[in-house]
Amino acid sequence: MMAQPHEAMPAGTGPRAGATLRLDAISKRFGSVTAVNRVSLEIPAGSFVSLLGPSGSGKTTTLNMIAGFLRPDEGELYFDGRPVANVAPNKRDIGMVFQSYALFPHMTVYDNVAFPLRARGGLDGAAIDRRVREQLEMVRLADFGERFPKQLSGGQRQRVAMARAVVARPSVLLLDEPLGALDKNLRDQLQGEIKKIHRSVGSTFVYVTHDQSEALNLSDLVVVMREGRIEQASDPRTIYQAPETPFVAEFMGGANLLPATVASCSAAVLVLDLHMGGRVLAPASGSKPAEGEEVSLLVRPEDVLIAEKPPADPEVMSLSCSVLDVAYFGDTIRLSLDASGTILTARVPARGSAGLSAGQQVLFCWRQGSARVLRRRRYKP
Amino acid sequence: MTSVGETDRTGFSDADPGPKARAGLQRREHFATALLILPVLVVTIVFFVLPLSMMMVESFKKDGAFSLAQYHEFFTSPIYYWVILTTFTLSLITTVGTLIIGYPVAYYLATTRSRLRNALLLLVVIPYWLDYIVRSYSWMILLGRNGIISRALQDAKLTDGPVTLLYNTFSVSVGMIQIMLPLMILTLYAAMLRIDQELVLAARVHGAGVWRSFAKVFLPLSLPGIYAAALLVFIISLGFYVTPALLGGPGQAMISQSIDVIASRLLDFPLASAAAMVLLAISLLVVIVYNRTFGWDRAWTSPGI
Numbered sequence: 001m002m003a004q005p006h007e008a009m010p011a012g013t014g015p016r017a018g019a020t021l022r023l024d025a026i027s028k029r030f031g032s033v034t035a036v037n038r039v040s041l042e043i044p045a046g047s048f049v050s051l052l053g054p055s056g057s058g059k060t061t062t063l064n065m066i067a068g069f070l071r072p073d074e075g076e077l078y079f080d081g082r083p084v085a086n087v088a089p090n091k092r093d094i095g096m097v098f099q100s101y102a103l104f105p106h107m108t109v110y111d112n113v114a115f116p117l118r119a120r121g122g123l124d125g126a127a128i129d130r131r132v133r134e135q136l137e138m139v140r141l142a143d144f145g146e147r148f149p150k151q152l153s154g155g156q157r158q159r160v161a162m163a164r165a166v167v168a169r170p171s172v173l174l175l176d177e178p179l180g181a182l183d184k185n186l187r188d189q190l191q192g193e194i195k196k197i198h199r200s201v202g203s204t205f206v207y208v209t210h211d212q213s214e215a216l217n218l219s220d221l222v223v224v225m226r227e228g229r230i231e232q233a234s235d236p237r238t239i240y241q242a243p244e245t246p247f248v249a250e251f252m253g254g255a256n257l258l259p260a261t262v263a264s265c266s267a268a269v270l271v272l273d274l275h276m277g278g279r280v281l282a283p284a285s286g287s288k289p290a291e292g293e294e295v296s297l298l299v300r301p302e303d304v305l306i307a308e309k310p311p312a313d314p315e316v317m318s319l320s321c322s323v324l325d326v327a328y329f330g331d332t333i334r335l336s337l338d339a340s341g342t343i344l345t346a347r348v349p350a351r352g353s354a355g356l357s358a359g360q361q362v363l364f365c366w367r368q369g370s371a372r373v374l375r376r377r378r379y380k381p
Numbered sequence: 382m383t384s385v386g387e388t389d390r391t392g393f394s395d396a397d398p399g400p401k402a403r404a405g406l407q408r409r410e411h412f413a414t415a416l417l418i419l420p421v422l423v424v425t426i427v428f429f430v431l432p433l434s435m436m437m438v439e440s441f442k443k444d445g446a447f448s449l450a451q452y453h454e455f456f457t458s459p460i461y462y463w464v465i466l467t468t469f470t471l472s473l474i475t476t477v478g479t480l481i482i483g484y485p486v487a488y489y490l491a492t493t494r495s496r497l498r499n500a501l502l503l504l505v506v507i508p509y510w511l512d513y514i515v516r517s518y519s520w521m522i523l524l525g526r527n528g529i530i531s532r533a534l535q536d537a538k539l540t541d542g543p544v545t546l547l548y549n550t551f552s553v554s555v556g557m558i559q560i561m562l563p564l565m566i567l568t569l570y571a572a573m574l575r576i577d578q579e580l581v582l583a584a585r586v587h588g589a590g591v592w593r594s595f596a597k598v599f600l601p602l603s604l605p606g607i608y609a610a611a612l613l614v615f616i617i618s619l620g621f622y623v624t625p626a627l628l629g630g631p632g633q634a635m636i637s638q639s640i641d642v643i644a645s646r647l648l649d650f651p652l653a654s655a656a657a658m659v660l661l662a663i664s665l666l667v668v669i670v671y672n673r674t675f676g677w678d679r680a681w682t683s684p685g686i
Contacts, residue, residue, distance in 0.1 A: 067582075067586050068585075068586070069582055069585075069586075088585070088590070088591075089582070089585040089586045090585050090586070090587075090588045090589055090590050092586075094586055095586070095587065096583065096586045096587070098579055098582075098583060100577070100579060102577065102579045102580050102582070102583035103583075104580060104583070104584075104598060105580075105602070106601050106602060115584070115587055115589070115597075116587035116588050119584070119587055119588035119589040119590075119593060119597075120587075120588035164587065165587075168587070168588065174586075
């Protein structure tokens with residue numbers, strides 16, 4: 001764990017408000033491929049936002065445009081209301097953690113961390129020295145100043161990259177899959193440190209990742225991207241519990257998406273005909289689908305109950321299926337189930353599920369209210 | 382059944398053939414490696430080590446006995462002193478000249494994303510395929526009394542009569558620089574390709590302007606490439622013959638020309654051998670001192686530390 005000395009930092013090094021970022025319909029094309037397609041987004045000052053998506057979704061291209069490495073073909077970027085699309089990277093007051101860390105191999109750790117301060121100018125040697133030492137202290141590398149990057153472990157390099165990125169207290173900090181190269185334990189630990197640094201530095205953090213648990217854990221705002229567009233931008237709870245599209249639901253982790261047709265829609269409850277067979281009830285939330293519309297019913301694996309007898313409660317929906325596989329995770333077990341050809345996933349507590357085994361006939365049940373109806377998204381051409 | 386047992390012992394069975402057979406396998410592998418090296422070994426010994434040794438022996442012989450007379454003559458004659466000095470000066474000019482002209486070209490080639498890159502690379506390589514003599518003669522056409530430049534100057538009424546730009550240090554330097562430029566560019570280019578461009582972006586994003594990110598990041602990381610390319614050009618320049626012979630005057634005589642004169646005109650083979658040994662010794666000395674100072678072998682590993 002990190003000590004707390006930087007809670008009370010000397011004048012001039014304390015938390016400073018980050019910049020408000022606004023992307024106004026920015027686009028970037030590479031040849032015939034549109035990597036980013038009219039993306040608009042408002043990022044509040046000092047917040048932590050994640051750009052989340054599979055590779056090729058445009059998240060890194062978006063980050064590179066914020067950094068100034070790429071110029072948008074259309075649209076404009078604003079830092080605190082100032083248009084920056086044509087401003088050079090070194091004039092944008094940003095810091096960045098690269099996926100490969102991009103530490104200068106010919107410089108010591110100390111010189112790497114001092115680089116932004118020296119390049120920006122305005123500080124004398126003594127002030128730079130003090131800031132670099134504080135920063136190295138903050139990432140627990142005070143004794144590593146004379147080492148070269150090649151003499152450090154992966155986790156240490158990551159922390160040097162972090163120290164270099166924040167040492168000048170930039171108003172915007174960009175992180176490009178900063179934990180991608182590390183093993184899982186280290187990733188979990190460093191997530192905590194990144195959170196702490198965000199709190200103490202106060203910059204606006206823009207974090208690119210394809211790992212949904214990282215995004216959920218770290219962010220104030222999660223932006224799910226797909227094929228160069230924003231699929232949904234919400235706080236972590238909303239994005240997980242109330243995804244707006246099947247893509248978001250699936251990307252946020254192991255969702256059961258049951259294709260269905262709307263049979264009737266009254267005020268609070270929808271009646272759906274599942275394509276796999278069976279008629280179920282679902283809550284009407286968000287924008288209401290029309291009768292006859294094709295939708296997807298989302299049932300989270302952790303909301304599933306496994307039963308042997310049909311439930312008496314009319315609020316509980318059920319599908320009969322057979323167990324394909326049982327995977328044991330200690331606290332929970334994950335079941336793969338086959339419901340007339342559709343593969344479903346359930347995550348249930350390990351305690352009390354000891355009797356389940358492959359080949360068994362069971363009922364896949366969920367409370368009507370825990371499911372969600374997702375409409376297919378249609379983009380304007 | 383005994384025959385099967387025998388096959389086992391010779392190591393043709395699926396079971397562990399035993400330590401003896403394994404050692405045999407290893408011996409056979411060593412033998413195969415030696416066999417592969419053999420041709421190059423023979424060629425090197427017959428065509429390189431042997432003549433060189435003979436020349437070395439020759440250089441220490443006078444009237445059939447061991448003698449340092451040739452070396453004494455070489456080092457005490459003011460002519461050869463000047464020849465060695467000229468050789469060094471011209472090689473140094475060539476090295477610095479190719480570096481100054483070649484670095485920006487290599488930098489552009491290594492960093493551009495333009496589709497012109499391959500075309501430009503070809504333009505760099507094509508002159509490399511041309512013969513030294515052809516390239517040197519083309520400079521004579523350009524720089525001679527009735528050459529293109531001389532006539533252009535006369536037509537422009539900048540001079541009264543024809544000007545000779547040939548047979549001086551300038552013309553030899555120009556010729557040598559032109560000949561060595563592709564080697565300089567290609568060596569630098571290969572080294573620069575190994576530099577991670579993301580490091581330059583990291584410098585830019587952390588507040589360094591275009592010039593500063595070049596000076597603090599790209600340039601230092603390209604130093605091993607510079608060392609390697611400069612050494613290569615310098616050593617090869619030391620042995621130049623055709624270019625100074627065609628484009629230079631008596632004042633630009635380099636050591637290879639002297640060796641030629643001693644051997645084919647004066648027919649003093651022991652002295653020519655001694656001069657050749659001196660050239661070889663100087664080249665080796667340069668490599669050793671240079672390597673101690675800059676560690677040029679690092680150029681082929683990774684940039685930086």
